[in-house]
Amino acid sequence: MIAASRFSIFFIDEAQRVTLKDVGTVEEIRRRAAEGGADVHELELASQFRCNGSDGYLAWLDHALQIRTTANTDLEDIDYDFQVFDDPSAMRHAILEKNRKANKARMVAGYCWPWASKKDKQAMDIVFPEHDFAAQWNLDDDGMLWAIADGSAEQVGCIHTCQGLEFDYVGVIIGDDFVIRDGRVVTDAAKRAGQDRSVHGYKKLLKEQPEHARALADQIIKNTYRTLMTRGQKGCYVYATDPETRKYFAAFARSQAATEHNDLAEEAETLDGLHLPIVTRDEAVPFERHVPVYDLSIAAGEFSEMQIADAEHWVELPDFMRASPDLFVSRVVGESMNRRIPNGAWCLFRANPGGTRQGKVVVVQHRAIEDPDHGGSFTIKLYHSEKVEEYGEFVNQRIVLKPQTNAFGYRDIVLEDELEDLKVIGEFLSVL
Numbered sequence: 523m524i525a526a527s528r529f530s531i532f533f534i535d536e537a538q539r540v541t542l543k544d545v546g547t548v549e550e551i552r553r554r555a556a557e558g559g560a561d562v563h564e565l566e567l568a569s570q571f572r573c574n575g576s577d578g579y580l581a582w583l584d585h586a587l588q589i590r591t592t593a594n595t596d597l598e599d600i601d602y603d604f605q606v607f608d609d610p611s612a613m614r615h616a617i618l619e620k621n622r623k624a625n626k627a628r629m630v631a632g633y634c635w636p637w638a639s640k641k642d643k644q645a646m647d648i649v650f651p652e653h654d655f656a657a658q659w660n661l662d663d664d665g666m667l668w669a670i671a672d673g674s675a676e677q678v679g680c681i682h683t684c685q686g687l688e689f690d691y692v693g694v695i696i697g698d699d700f701v702i703r704d705g706r707v708v709t710d711a712a713k714r715a716g717q718d719r720s721v722h723g724y725k726k727l728l729k730e731q732p733e734h735a736r737a738l739a740d741q742i743i744k745n746t747y748r749t750l751m752t753r754g755q756k757g758c759y760v761y762a763t764d765p766e767t768r769k770y771f772a773a774f775a776r777s778q779a780a781t782e783h784n785d786l787a788e789e790a791e792t793l794d795g796l797h798l799p800i801v802t803r804d805e806a807v808p809f810e811r812h813v814p815v816y817d818l819s820i821a822a823g824e825f826s827e828m829q830i831a832d833a834e835h836w837v838e839l840p841d842f843m844r845a846s847p848d849l850f851v852s853r854v855v856g857e858s859m860n861r862r863i864p865n866g867a868w869c870l871f872r873a874n875p876g877g878t879r880q881g882k883v884v885v886v887q888h889r890a891i892e893d894p895d896h897g898g899s900f901t902i903k904l905y906h907s908e909k910v911e912e913y914g915e916f917v918n919q920r921i922v923l924k925p926q927t928n929a930f931g932y933r934d935i936v937l938e939d940e941l942e943d944l945k946v947i948g949e950f951l952s953v954l
Contacts, residue, residue: 808836
């Protein structure tokens with residue numbers, strides 16, 4: 523790369539090195555540049571947006587994993603949801619509950635369990651009988667699509683499938699390759715599963731250079747858990763197989779009362795401005811007294827009535843509005859429809875409307891859409907279609923999604939290709 527270009531930029535995070543064969547350390551770049559006669563200028567990225575933008579959490583994690591000593595020796599005043607569980611089933615339940623809100627919560631683990639389900643699709647890989655817990659590694663067929671595949675929230679990802687991904691919440695299972703003994707981290711690459719290619723060559727290196735092999739494996743294992751424990755933007759939940767290790771991390775965790783307070787604050791922020799009686803899914807009388815509050819971002823996958831029915835919160839409509847199974851409430855974010863829908867307004871929609879959509883305000887989804895307000899593949903716009911007659915039937919030739927706004931910078935979204943993939947998710951009925 524240095525030889526092939528006049529100017530190269532390398533972004534290097536040595537704490538992301540998670541296999542013995544990873545290359546690209548700062549020292550190696552310096553050496554290669556010197557060999558090529560290239561000048562080197564080194565800069566430091568002073569901030570980042572991982573883990574709620576909390577440099578404090580990252581510094582604490584480095585300290586807790588004993589990667590480096592930092593001034594962040596606890597989680598006091600750090601805006602990040604960190605919890606330790608004594609039961610992996612309880613952690614899984616917490617992750618699945620978080621996943622209901624935005625389909626952005628997953629479980630991951632150190633690669634300490636053989637991948638039995640790779641050959642036997644019915645086999646379970648990570649099993650804790652005493653906790654009634656059994657789960658599979660992410661399926662081989664999914665590859666890097668594991669994070670969005672159907673049923674992936676029930677599976678467990680490893681470092682190789684989640685290193686470049688980010689979720690809202692992540693549940694991390696720490697295996698026996700990383701344990702705490704008398705307050706010190708003890709790592710053991712021999713506890714990794716034989717299929718883990720990240721430590722491939724360790725046994726040979728251990729015979730030839732034992733001290734170097736142990737030091738390198740220690741770095742790889744610590745970096746692995748650092749990477750896994752930074753996949754969550756809002757929170758990280760931890761279960762360690764070793765009791766002393768659980769106790770070590772639990773000493774850092776905030777009290778349950780503080781966590782519940784944060785959950786309530788998050789919930790209040792999520793439903794801010796919705797001035798209707800709100801109940802939980804268990805308290806609701808579905809579609810008779812209450813209709814669901816639905817996060818349209820979840821519809822980035824496949825939108826369905828079942829997803830609406832599984833909504834976490836339900837609202838009671840005003841007396842003059844009649845509840846029915848095709849209604850749902852959602853928030854409209856952005857200024858693209860501000861002539862009819864104020865930014866942040868809670869609105870009533872009819873799901874999967876039939877009949878003509880011409881001239882109606884609808885929520886539509888198409889893979890070619892990148893909405894300027896949220897970047898998603900769905901948008902709320904005024905629907906206009908241009909049809910042509912083919913074999914006695916009128917079919918869409920061109921669909922134009924028009925903003926209705928006083929704000930600058932919004933343009934029509936014009937769709938001409940693969941119109942059969944366009945899905946009308948809902949029809950706007952009213953601002954609540």
